[in-house]
Amino acid sequence: MTINCIAVDDEPLALDLITKFIEQTSFLKLDAKFDNAIQALGYLNANEVDLVFLDIQMPDLSGMELARILDGKNQNKKPRIIFTTAYNQFAIEGYKVDALDYLLKPYSYEEFLKASTKAYQYYEKLESANTEEKQLEKSLDYIFLKVEYQLVKVILKEITHIEAYKDYVKVFLKDKPNPLLSLISMKNMEEMLPSDCFMRVHRSYIINLDHIDSVARNIINIGKYQISVSDNYKEDFLQFMSKWMK
Structure with missing residues (x-):
């Protein structure tokens, strides 16, 4: 230190x-x-x-x-x-x-x-x-996010992916039509999430690994969304995929 x-x-x-x-x-x-x-x-x-x-x-x-x-x-x-x-x-x-x-x-x-x-x-x-x-x-199964003027409890397993949006993040939830919009940086959001379930795959995206439907080259499909894996995060994602395919 x-x-x-x-x-x-x-x-x-x-x-x-x-x-x-x-x-x-x-x-x-x-x-x-x-x-x-x-x-x-x-x-x-x-x-x-x-x-x-x-x-x-x-x-x-x-x-x-x-x-x-x-x-x-x-x-x-x-x-x-x-x-x-x-x-x-x-x-x-x-x-x-x-x-x-x-x-x-x-x-x-x-x-x-x-x-x-x-x-x-x-x-x-x-x-x-x-x-x-x-x-x-990270040991908890939920987090609290500030959404507008209130704190909202979000169950981790319901998060499908997270997208950067200016100074905010959009948190997409399973079975919810609209994402939550929270004033937090992607870096801080990443630190709040357990690394064994969530992975940063792009400067603008964090995904829940449990919600991956399919992968084609550098494109991850989660429900109706297609999320690209950027070069900076490709190595970590390929390591995860190599374990997934065994």
Whole structure:
């Protein structure tokens, strides 16, 4: 697992040191570095970052002010913060903005690594929890989709196929004349479905393997619908077909 991070410090020597420490730590990846918090905020608003090494005493916008702004973000989107400062009186304020750790200058690489390991352990637990949640979702025989202004329970075995439609997906159901239209990306839809039953065969199509009626070359027939298998997904589909034909 790699943690994407940025470094923010208005002191050139301090910024060089934190950059050096990040680059020699295998599980950290330095995406950018800034000598002021305003530029850092602009970057954070446009990019997803896991961890911010943040000085506190800076002109224009202090590190603590930046941390308060980030603390107001969506819990799942905001980066974690490790403060780097020469002033220990900010420790209590640091914990108020849910800082992960607090490095007091001058700090050694050993101290830096200890704080960074906290970040690694945090994201490792988060990744594990997300994996367990996805596995639980896939073990269910239904999903909930947002359709217009309500959540609709959809039985997985009734889904014949799914088609991308602009920012939506069309979910086709067995014995239903019209598909459900849900505001969700194909990628997220694919992640919700069990891979042993559903397969992406085209940028615009996911099929339920149990509902395949016939296959002719690169065309899958499901009821009255003909769905083409694109080159990017052909290999996986051919592997499935080779097992099907045994």
